[in-house]
Structure formats: structure tokens, C-alpha cells
Amino acid sequence: MSGARLKTLHKSFGHQEILKGIDLTIEPGSFTVLLGPSGCGKSTTLRILAGLETQTSGEVWIGHRDVSALEPRERDVAMVFQNYALYPNMTIARNMGFGLKARKTPAAEIRTRVTEAARMLGITELLGRYPRQLSGGQQQRVAIGRAIVRQPNLFLFDEPLSNLDAKLRVEMRTELLRLHRDLAATTIYVTHDQEEAMTMADRIVVMNAGQIEQIGRPDEIYFAPVSLMVAGFVGSPAMNLIDGRISTGAVETAIGRLEAKADAPAGCGIVLGIRPDDLFFPDSLEAVDQALVLDCHVEFIELLGARGIVTLRNGDTRLRGVFEERYLGRFAEGEQVRLALSRHRLHVFDRSSGRRLALAHAAPA
Amino acid sequence: MTGRPLRYRASQFAVELTVAVAIAIVLFPFVFILATSLKPPHQVAEPGVWWFEASFANWAAVLLHSDVPANILNSLIVSLATVAIALLVGCPAAYSFSRFKAGGPARFTILSASMMPPVILILPLFLVFYHLGLLDTLAGVVVAHLTLVMPVVTWFLIGFFDDVPRELEEQAMIDGCTQFQAFVRVILPTVRPGLAGAGVFGFVLSWNDLFYALILTGGESRTLPVAIAGFWTFRGIDMGKMAVAILLAVVPVLIVSFFIQKHLIRGLGGGAIKS
Ligand SMILES: Nc1ncnc2c1ncn2[C@@H]1O[C@H](COP(=O)(O)OP(=O)(O)OP(=O)(O)O)[C@@H](O)[C@H]1O
Ligand SMILES: [Mg+2]
Numbered sequence: 103m104s105g106a107r108l109k110t111l112h113k114s115f116g117h118q119e120i121l122k123g124i125d126l127t128i129e130p131g132s133f134t135v136l137l138g139p140s141g142c143g144k145s146t147t148l149r150i151l152a153g154l155e156t157q158t159s160g161e162v163w164i165g166h167r168d169v170s171a172l173e174p175r176e177r178d179v180a181m182v183f184q185n186y187a188l189y190p191n192m193t194i195a196r197n198m199g200f201g202l203k204a205r206k207t208p209a210a211e212i213r214t215r216v217t218e219a220a221r222m223l224g225i226t227e228l229l230g231r232y233p234r235q236l237s238g239g240q241q242q243r244v245a246i247g248r249a250i251v252r253q254p255n256l257f258l259f260d261e262p263l264s265n266l267d268a269k270l271r272v273e274m275r276t277e278l279l280r281l282h283r284d285l286a287a288t289t290i291y292v293t294h295d296q297e298e299a300m301t302m303a304d305r306i307v308v309m310n311a312g313q314i315e316q317i318g319r320p321d322e323i324y325f326a327p328v329s330l331m332v333a334g335f336v337g338s339p340a341m342n343l344i345d346g347r348i349s350t351g352a353v354e355t356a357i358g359r360l361e362a363k364a365d366a367p368a369g370c371g372i373v374l375g376i377r378p379d380d381l382f383f384p385d386s387l388e389a390v391d392q393a394l395v396l397d398c399h400v401e402f403i404e405l406l407g408a409r410g411i412v413t414l415r416n417g418d419t420r421l422r423g424v425f426e427e428r429y430l431g432r433f434a435e436g437e438q439v440r441l442a443l444s445r446h447r448l449h450v451f452d453r454s455s456g457r458r459l460a461l462a463h464a465a466p467a
Numbered sequence: 468m469t470g471r472p473l474r475y476r477a478s479q480f481a482v483e484l485t486v487a488v489a490i491a492i493v494l495f496p497f498v499f500i501l502a503t504s505l506k507p508p509h510q511v512a513e514p515g516v517w518w519f520e521a522s523f524a525n526w527a528a529v530l531l532h533s534d535v536p537a538n539i540l541n542s543l544i545v546s547l548a549t550v551a552i553a554l555l556v557g558c559p560a561a562y563s564f565s566r567f568k569a570g571g572p573a574r575f576t577i578l579s580a581s582m583m584p585p586v587i588l589i590l591p592l593f594l595v596f597y598h599l600g601l602l603d604t605l606a607g608v609v610v611a612h613l614t615l616v617m618p619v620v621t622w623f624l625i626g627f628f629d630d631v632p633r634e635l636e637e638q639a640m641i642d643g644c645t646q647f648q649a650f651v652r653v654i655l656p657t658v659r660p661g662l663a664g665a666g667v668f669g670f671v672l673s674w675n676d677l678f679y680a681l682i683l684t685g686g687e688s689r690t691l692p693v694a695i696a697g698f699w700t701f702r703g704i705d706m707g708k709m710a711v712a713i714l715l716a717v718v719p720v721l722i723v724s725f726f727i728q729k730h731l732i733r734g735l736g737g738g739a740i741k742s
Contacts, residue, residue, distance in 0.1 A: 152641055175644060181638065181641050183634040189634060204642050204644050
């Protein structure tokens, strides 16, 4: 089991710089998710790791080897593509054994390993069929099986679940995690689905416009986003973002004045971020934790089973809140409601740089 | 009784009738030629005669006492060699055009040689072959046919390679293949229908060519179309023997097309249908 390292990786296609200096260390045995909006360079990063694209500058290390100049076949990685890329002219068994055969593994061992992988994935009865005779979900399993059989240094996944329907996607997520636990294989997984990233990753690498925005555990990414981009991208429904500015000893916003000191000069434009989960009823929040009390007008309520999304308005500011079922009864469309913000759940960002600003709350009166 | 089944049967009948007429129109020349080939010598020149005593005199004359079998062999050698070379060169070429965007916009120009009227090419070819001693050789005809067949085969295959997802060969390369191995072991089998279609297409082009063969070959190396034309002499047209030779020329094309008609149809669609 090996880790991997990318050192100041740059990639340009023609005059367009797609990767602008990626530095990343992947721990052996970890499950790392590359997350980011479409076109930010996730696939390009993965493809450079696999050797399918050549970096413009920078180094790629896998284990203790500098593989920067090596061909894909010399890197000993396995990859699962979004469209599965099964060889249409080969049976499933031959698809799965192809990598071993290309590496001159004895036939008997190929058979044992293919059989074992097929058993793990529950696709034994498909081995004699051809890819076109399989459903999307089955093809997906075969693609994963083909990667497992190889026992490679690194598993690379490029949005492997995005062609599946929602239910199957959630099932396969669990299955992939189970496999990861059983095989303890170093995995790098690309997705633009933040829910997938949150549930699967040991570590999330949030990318934006060819740069790494933040690296951290899922909870760090969620609770302490380092930038406006991460804050806005992660979380569903999206974080409420409210414009404001710093005044002496306080943060002024459209929804009220926060008695807190941000480490930015007075007059600096900021954005206040509040997750929809972080709107509370005053009676469920300790008084010392209450940073601000808001009187809101309830615009409408969307039910999502055990939870509901409530759209609220404070002055001209619209806020979305997520509440559990037991609280939903307290809302009525068209009525007023009083809510509070917790001082531990506020995010303040510099509006011009997008960087997170540290917030020191005034001692409670 | 409702009217619906009746109307249905009526339209069914109309469809069948149309198809029957179409088949009759297509088959008529064949039937006519077959009849001509079986007519006794004194009736051959009377196209209006449909009732006659079948005679195999023409067939025997052509098959046993003429050069036609040798011409057929020549034609086979020329067509097969042409197709083999065209595929061998055209296939990697088409792959490069498709995958590496080789030539860029110039890729349209590969067809120029086959778009040109053969008259333009024949004079230079004739002169070059004269100096190389390739006149009246099968090799010369093959080269001439390649100017026509190779671009068509290449063009034909580009569409098929375009349809192969790039990930397929990338997967093969990650799985341990060199780019060349990925091409041979994964990409080529995937475009097999295209290869078959291009092969037949090229074969027919070469097999049916009269123009190049007529000018470049004379004696020993005459191909079948040249031989067929040869029945038209200054002493008149030997219709009976000509008919036999024509049938011999058409039959292989029909047989080959029949066996790969499925692939041929997909091929003519330019590989538009993905598997
Ligand atoms: N071969 C190429 N030639 C030119 N530009 C390319 C090439 N491959 C990718 N790009 C560009 O690089 C940028 C990043 O592409 P990439 O595929 O890495 O994005 P991504 O983060 O994987 O997005 P998605 O979530 O949509 O898959 C895109 O703007 C894309 O247009
Ligand atoms: Mg991508």
C-alpha cells in the first residue's frame, strides 16, 4: 500500500492554464475525495496521476517513486471511469483479467483472483457475459472488480457513480466504503457531488479554478470552511450569505449588529455565512451562546420527510433554515417567528479576498 | 366484421406489391443476362426471345476454352491485395486522424485523390509505371487501385474510430498495454464491423474497376472487367460469352455482401450506431 504526492503541479492546455500549482500528499490507505465545481481540474489532476496526461511542470510521486515521466502502464494504478470503459469485445471474466494478463500473470492465478473479486462484488454469475448484456449498475460493479483484481498501488475513481440512479448510487457508496475498509487500498475519488464527498472521504480536497481551496476532514470542511467558495459550495441547502461590514468592535450586517471583533480593519466589507442548520429557537440555545436574535417572516415551508426547509425573511434579507420535524409545527406560513444565531456557528469572510476571518466575541454582558 | 382488418390487409398488400415491383426492377437485368448466357448461339443476338432451348455452350466456352478463369484469378489477386494494403495502411491512418487529430482540417483532403477523375491520374501513373516496368503487371493495377481505395477505406474507418470512447484505450494503457498494444488488442476488435465494411467496399471498388485496368494491363495481367469488355470486338459483341463473364463478376460481390450485409449497413452509416 503506498501513498502519493503531487508537487507544484501545473498543467496548461494550449494557452489556458488549467492547474495552477497543486500540492497534495495522499496518505497510504486513505480515502481522499477531490471535490469541486465542474471544470475546476479534478479529472485533469486524476489523469495526470494515472499518466494519461502529462503535467506541464511539477512532479508526481507514487509510493517512493518519482513517476512523473512514466507511462500509465508503469505506474501500477487502477482507474474506474465514469462511463466504465469495459472492453466490449471481451466477456466480463476477460475484462476483469485483462490487466493481469497484460502483465503476464499465470492463467491459474488470474482465474483465482477474478473469481474472488467477482464473489466480493456479487457478480459471479455475470462472468461469462458481455458488457452490452449488463445493466448500468452491473457494468459499474465489473469496472470496480477490474480495478480490485489488479491489486494496484492506487485506486483512482472519476465520478464512478454519476451514471447510476439515486438509489443505486447510495448503495454503491456503501459498497465502495466496505471494499475500501476490507482492502485498505489508497483511493483517490473525484466527484462534484458534495454529499458523496461528505459521506465517503477521510479527507476532502476542495478544488476551485485549478487550485486547491481547502484540504481537511469532512467536518472541518463543513464547520470551518476557509473561504467563501468552500462555504458556498459545500452544504445543501447552501449556506446563507449576508453582506456586511466591519465597524469598531462589531460586525454590521443587514440582519443586525454582532458584538464581535473580526481581525480586519474597520470599514472592510465582509460576508456573514450562516448554515441553514444553524438557525435555532431562542429557547433551545443557551443565552450566553446567542449572538443575535432575529424576528423573521415565514414565507414558505418545504417538507422533506423528517426535516423541512423553511424560507424566512428578515427585513430585505432572505434566509433558508433546515429544521427537524418536531420544530416544524412552530412555523406557519405568513406568520412571524423569533430565531437566534449561535456565536459558535457563524462564518465571516473577507468580501474581497473571500478568506475566512477569525471572530472574537465580546464577553457577554 | 369491422373494416379495420380489411384495411390493414389492403395496406399490407400494397406494401408487398411495392417491394415485389422493386425487386423485379432490380433483378430484371440479372435475369436478362442469365437468359442471354443460356441462349444457344444463334438466338443470343435476339433480346426479344424468351423461349429457347437452354444451352451451356457459352458457359463451357468461357470456363473451359477462354482466358476468363485466369482473368478472374488476376482480379481476385488485385482486389485482395488492394484491400489488404488499404486496410493495413488505412486503419492506422484513420486511427491517427481520429485520435490525434492528425492533419487537423487537412483530413478532408485525403479524399481528394479519389474525388479526382481517374483521367487526371492515369497519365502520370502510366508514365511512372512505364519507367518502373510496372505496365501490364498486377502490381501496377494494385497501386493504381490504391489511389482510389485507400482514401475511401481510411475515410470510412475514421467514423468508426471516432465512435470508440477514448477511455477504452486509456483503460487498456492503465491495465498494462503500450499504446500500440491497446490499439491492437482493444481498439481494433471494437471496430471490427467497420473493418469488414471498409474491406467489402474497397473490394468492390477494385473488383469492378475497368478504367485503370484497361489502360494499365494488356495481356497476361488482364482483369475480369477488361476481359468482359474484350468480348466487344470489331467483329461484333459476343453477347453469350459476355453474359457468362458478367455473371461470374457479379457473383462474388453478391456472396461477400450477403455474408456481411449487417456490417455493411452499419458501415455505410459511417459507424453512426454505437454498440
Ligand atoms: N484535452 C484537453 N484540451 C483542452 N482543454 C481541456 C482538456 N481536458 C480538459 N480541458 C479543460 O480543462 C478544464 C478542467 O477540466 P477537468 O476535466 O479536469 O474538469 P473537472 O473538474 O473534472 O470537471 P467535471 O466535474 O465537469 O468533470 C476544463 O475547462 C476543460 O475544458
Ligand atoms: Mg471530470
